[in-house]
Amino acid sequence: xxxxxxxxxxxxxxxxxxxxxxxxxxxxxxxxxxxxxxxxxxxxxxxxxxxxxxxxxxxxxxxxxxxxxxxxxxxxxxxxxxxxxxxxxxxxxxxxxxxxxxxxxxxxxxxxxxxxxxxxxxxxxxxxxxxxxxxxxxxxxxxxxxxxxxxxxxxxxxxxxxxxxxxxxxxxxxxxxxxxxxxxxxxxxxxxxxxxxxxxxxxxxxxxxxxxxxxxxxxxxxxxxxxxxxxxxxxxxxxxxxxxxxxxxxxxxxxxxxxxxxxxxxxxxxxxxxxxxxxxxxxxxxxx
Amino acid sequence: xxxxxxxxxxxxxxxxxxxxxxxxxxxxxxxxxxxxxxxxxxxxxxxxxxxxxxxxxxxxxxxxxxxxxxxxxxxxxxxxxxxxxxxxxxxxxxxxxxxxxxxxxxxxxxxxxxxxxxxxxxxxxxxxxxxxxxxxxxxxxxxxxxxxxxxxxxxxxxxxxxxxxxxxxxxxxxxxxxxxxxxxxxxxxxxxxxxxxxxxxxxxxxxxxxxxxxxxxxxxxxxxxxxxxxxxxxxxxxxxxxxxxxxxxxxxxxxxxxxxxxxxxxxxxxxxxxxxxxxxxxxxxxxxxxxxxxxxxxxxxxxxxxxxxxxxxxxxxxxxxxxxxxxxxxxxxxxxxxxxxxxxxxxxxxxxxxxxxxxxxxxxx
Numbered sequence: 001x002x003x004x005x006x007x008x009x010x011x012x013x014x015x016x017x018x019x020x021x022x023x024x025x026x027x028x029x030x031x032x033x034x035x036x037x038x039x040x041x042x043x044x045x046x047x048x049x050x051x052x053x054x055x056x057x058x059x060x061x062x063x064x065x066x067x068x069x070x071x072x073x074x075x076x077x078x079x080x081x082x083x084x085x086x087x088x089x090x091x092x093x094x095x096x097x098x099x100x101x102x103x104x105x106x107x108x109x110x111x112x113x114x115x116x117x118x119x120x121x122x123x124x125x126x127x128x129x130x131x132x133x134x135x136x137x138x139x140x141x142x143x144x145x146x147x148x149x150x151x152x153x154x155x156x157x158x159x160x161x162x163x164x165x166x167x168x169x170x171x172x173x174x175x176x177x178x179x180x181x182x183x184x185x186x187x188x189x190x191x192x193x194x195x196x197x198x199x200x201x202x203x204x205x206x207x208x209x210x211x212x213x214x215x216x217x218x219x220x221x222x223x224x225x226x227x228x229x230x231x232x233x234x235x236x237x238x239x240x241x242x243x244x245x246x247x248x249x250x251x252x253x254x255x256x257x258x259x260x261x262x263x264x265x266x267x268x269x270x271x272x273x274x275x276x277x278x279x280x281x282x283x284x285x286x287x288x
Numbered sequence: 289x290x291x292x293x294x295x296x297x298x299x300x301x302x303x304x305x306x307x308x309x310x311x312x313x314x315x316x317x318x319x320x321x322x323x324x325x326x327x328x329x330x331x332x333x334x335x336x337x338x339x340x341x342x343x344x345x346x347x348x349x350x351x352x353x354x355x356x357x358x359x360x361x362x363x364x365x366x367x368x369x370x371x372x373x374x375x376x377x378x379x380x381x382x383x384x385x386x387x388x389x390x391x392x393x394x395x396x397x398x399x400x401x402x403x404x405x406x407x408x409x410x411x412x413x414x415x416x417x418x419x420x421x422x423x424x425x426x427x428x429x430x431x432x433x434x435x436x437x438x439x440x441x442x443x444x445x446x447x448x449x450x451x452x453x454x455x456x457x458x459x460x461x462x463x464x465x466x467x468x469x470x471x472x473x474x475x476x477x478x479x480x481x482x483x484x485x486x487x488x489x490x491x492x493x494x495x496x497x498x499x500x501x502x503x504x505x506x507x508x509x510x511x512x513x514x515x516x517x518x519x520x521x522x523x524x525x526x527x528x529x530x531x532x533x534x535x536x537x538x539x540x541x542x543x544x545x546x547x548x549x550x551x552x553x554x555x556x557x558x559x560x561x562x563x564x565x566x567x568x569x570x571x572x573x574x575x576x577x578x579x580x581x582x583x584x585x586x587x588x589x590x591x592x593x594x595x596x597x598x599x600x601x602x603x604x605x606x607x608x609x610x611x612x613x614x615x616x617x618x619x620x621x622x623x624x625x626x627x628x629x630x631x632x633x634x635x636x637x638x639x640x641x642x643x644x645x646x647x648x649x650x651x652x653x
Contacts, residue, residue, distance in 0.1 A: 179373035182340050187387035187438070188361040197390075201377045 033263070040064070040256035047252050063257035076254075077232045078261065081240040084229075085262075087150055088236060089218035092157035096214045099158070100165025101207060105195070107166065108173035109181075119170075122163040130160060134227040141228060148234045156224050161214040168213070172206025173199065208273050219266050237262045290441035290474045291316050292337065296346035299332050299498075306332050308498040309346060319468055319475045321489035323482055325521070329498040330478045331446055337476060338367050338444050351441055366435035367444040370451065372427045374419040380406075380430050381415040387438045405433040408470065409463075425456045432464070436471060445477040449484060461487060482522050486510070494518050516648040519566050519641055525605060527566045528615045531645055534561040541565075541611040550637040551586055553651055562645035571639040572617040574606060575632040579620065586638040594629050608633060 039047050040063050042056040069075040106112075107119055137156060138147070146152035176199050184194035200207075222238040229235045241258055244251040292314040299307040307329040314320050322330040335341035337348055339360035348355050355363050366387075374383050382389075384405055388398045406412050409429045419427055428448065435443055445464075449457045465488055468475055479485055485492045486506045494501045494509060494517075502514040513519035519527045532539040532547075534557045539547045547565070549557070557563060570579055575589065592608040592615075604622035607614040608631075617633065625631065642651040 177371060177373065179369050179371050180375060182338075182360075183367070183369060183373035183434075184375075184386075185340070185360045186338060186365065186367045187434070188390040190359070190361070193390065197386075198375055 036256045036259050036263075040253060040260050042253070044251070044253055047256075063253045064261075067254060067257055067261070076240060076243040076258070078237075078240065078258065080232045081235055081237045082261070084150065084234055085219060085236040085238075086265075088153050088157065089215050091150075092154045092161065092218050093211055093215040095154070095158045096161035096165050097169075097207060097211045099162050100169045100210055100214075101200075103162070103166035104169030104171075105173050105199075107170040109178070119167075122166060125159075125163050130221070131223040134224050137224070138227050147228060148230050150234060152228055153225060153234065153236070156228060157218045157221065160221075160224075161217055164217075165210045165214055168210040169203065169207055172203040172210075175206075176202045212270055212273050215269065216266055219262070290351045291349070292442055292474060292476065293349040294333070294337075294346065295349070297333065297336060297343060297348060298345035299329070299336060299341065300344040306498055307336070310495075310498075310500050312493060312500065312503065314474060314476065317472050317474055319477065319488060319490045320493060321477045321479060321485035321491075322493045322495060323479055323485040323521075324495035324501075326480060327497075328495040330480075330495050333495070334367075334444055334446055334476060334478045337442075338365055339363050364438075364441045365444055366438045366440040366442075367446065368428075368431045368435050368448045370447040372419075372431040372451075374427060374430055374434075376419050379416050379418055380411060380422070380433075383419070383430055384411075384415075384433050384437050386434070401437050401439075405436045408436065408467070409433045424452050425460065428452065428456075428460055429463075432467065436467070440473065443471075443473050443475045445475065445479075447479055448477075450479070450481070457484075464488060483524060486522070492522075494521060512650070512652065513566075513641065514650055516564050516566070516643040519643065523568060525569050525616045525618075527568050527641070528572070529564055529566045529643075530611050530613070532563055532565045534559055534563060539563070539565055543611045545611050547590075547635070548588060548637065550640040550642065552638070553640075553642045556651045556653055557642065563651065564643040564645055564648070566641035566643065567615075567635060567637075568639065569605065569616040569618040571636040572608075572615060573634055574617070574619050574623075574625070575634045577619045577621055577623065578617075578634060578636075585636050588635045588637050590633050590635060591630050592633050594625055594627055594631060596627060597625050606631075 038056060041059045041061070042053075043058070043060075046053050046056060067075055067078050103122075107115065141147040141152050146155070180198050180202070181191075181194045184198045185191065189197060220238060221236075222241075225236045225239045226242070229239060237258065241255055244255040244258070292312075294310055294312040296309040296311060297307060298305070298309045310329075310333065312320075322333060324330050332341060336343050337350075339355070339358060339362075343356055350363055350365070375386065378386065381402060384402045385398050388401060393401075402415075403412075406415060409432060411426075411429055411433055414422065414426060414430075419430065422430065428451075431448070448464075449460050452460060461484060464477075468488075477485075477488060489506060491503060491505055492509050493503050496517050502509055502518045504512070504514075509518055509522050513522060513527075516529060520529055530541060532541045534540075534549060536559055537549050537554070539549055541547075573579075590610075592610055594606060595609055595614055596607045598605040598607075599622060602620075604619045604625070606617045606619050606625060608617060609615075619625075643649060644651055
């Protein structure tokens with residue numbers, strides 16, 4: 001066998017090993033998700049079986065039917081929870097992104113006293129675990145009378161997300177060359193117009209990713225929501241999962257079904273937005 | 289009328305002065321080049337005229353109107369950036385028409401003016417492309433087109449050619465000159481390349497450390513540099529500059545070598561004065577191989593050893609040793625020369641320059 005054919009064989013073998021490795025890695029990542037979907041479709045006996053039953057014997061949508069059947073028939077107020085989750089997540093995302101844009105732009109473009117300390121301070125707030133804040137927040141919210149309200153949770157989530165959105169959006173505005181906004185100003189724009197006409201469209205993909213992250217944080221958050229909400233009027237989907245736990249039993253199948261209901265919108269949204277996350281949009285703006 | 293007038297224009301960042309109270313009057317339709325080394329304040333001056341940089345003191349007038357505190361959009365200027373600064377999310381057509389769109393121009397008017405500009409610059413076939421799909425030279429043209437479309441009082445160019453390769457730079461330089469002849473606007477052009485400044489400008493402003501060293505036509509700054517700095521900055525290869533002491537009608541160099549004091553300076557120096565002697569490469573040449581400056585020539589003959597030669601085809605740069613260092617001379621109609629060979633050199637002292645060693649100012653009256 002000559003040198004070239006052995007090199008070709010080696011390259012082919014390496015390619016196969018590479019693909020098998022990737023398959024195993026993806027399997028590990030996807031298995032929990034797959035397990036949740038499977039568990040929502042089969043009886044509790046099978047879920048709890050040891051050793052585990054990999055291939056379901058029978059598949060039924062009972063858990064989904066029961067979930068929407070109303071209270072008393074094994075159902076939970078899923079529509080209300082969904083609505084609460086949506087209102088709270090969307091509102092807090094919009095506010096966090098708006099503040100993140102203003103803050104990120106200021107950090108990227110302006111020089112001001114104490115800039116790096118303020119930035120560091122914002123980042124430090126991320127080091128405090130949310131759960132550590134839940135008790136003080138609980139007392140504060142009770143005093144203010146905003147416990148168990150949309151407003152209370154939106155406020156908490158905005159505070160949680162703003163440092164992150166500022167940090168992320170700051171990075172994207174830094175990538176937009178300063179010359180472009182200046183050129184727009186010379187072309188007749190006010191500073192405000194230059195921002196919306198030139199800098200915003202170019203930082204758009206970054207702002208969209210900040211929005212996805214903020215939305216998913218709110219959508220999936222459990223620790224704070226479980227402390228700060230208690231009734232159907234404010235409880236979010238992750239907190240709603242607890243409805244499936246009783247004193248002595250846990251309805252694993254129902255819980256998994258609700259988890260699937262939770263995952264679908266998040267997955268859909270991420271899928272829609274990720275198509276717009278086109279990188280390299282700024283290429284060609286300046287000499288590159 | 290679009291005259292530009294800078295009066296005691298100053299820029300400071302905190303305690304650090306960048307531009308120190310410069311005065312400059314630019315006539316209508318004049319092409320002015322601001323030239324100088326990096327950090328001399330030329331770009332800052334341009335940005336102050338554009339309104340992108342606040343001024344610390346002084347005033348800027350455009351067309352007789354003081355614009356000190358007006359935003360860029362109210363100054364009726366346009367600017368070509370070093371980086372081109374094209375909007376990457378817009379096509380060439382949208383880039384060209386952007387200023388008109390912002391101004392709320394009618395669609396037909398916008399189309400007509402974009403078509404005019406693209407015809408002048410040969411961009412017709414590129415109108416639907418994005419900046420990322422253009423070559424460097426094409427981007428440069430779009431940037432100029434965007435400036436033309438606005439029909440501004442004053443064009444500002446901030447080192448527009450420095451990102452292009454040498455060949456394209458020469459080509460674009462010619463295009464800019466043609467463009468100025470066509471659109472007849474006042475142009476302020478910043479560059480660190482003295483060749484660009486010399487070839488394009490009606491008048492050149494040479495800046496150094498935030499001060500203006502000299503303002504003059506290309507011929508003036510080349511033939512009558514006001515300071516030692518200008519003498520060294522303008523001209524390629526640069527002027528040979530060497531310190532000497534005046535001693536009884538002679539210039540005595542550090543090595544002890546002597547040259548006669550050029551006649552035109554005799555009245556302005558006295559024995560013991562420390563001076564800087566300057567002679568351009570064109571005015572020192574192997575005898576019989578240079579440009580004669582005519583009847584007024586005051587040619588001094590001297591034999592010098594050759595160190596290196598750099599043949600350029602139609603001419604050869606000959607480095608000869610004098611006063612312990614290399615002097616550059618330009619040989620026309622080249623003949624073969626060897627390193628170490630001693631050749632008779634002609635020094636045309638009627639073209640020589642003398643500057644005061646201490647102040648750097650010319651000693652020409």
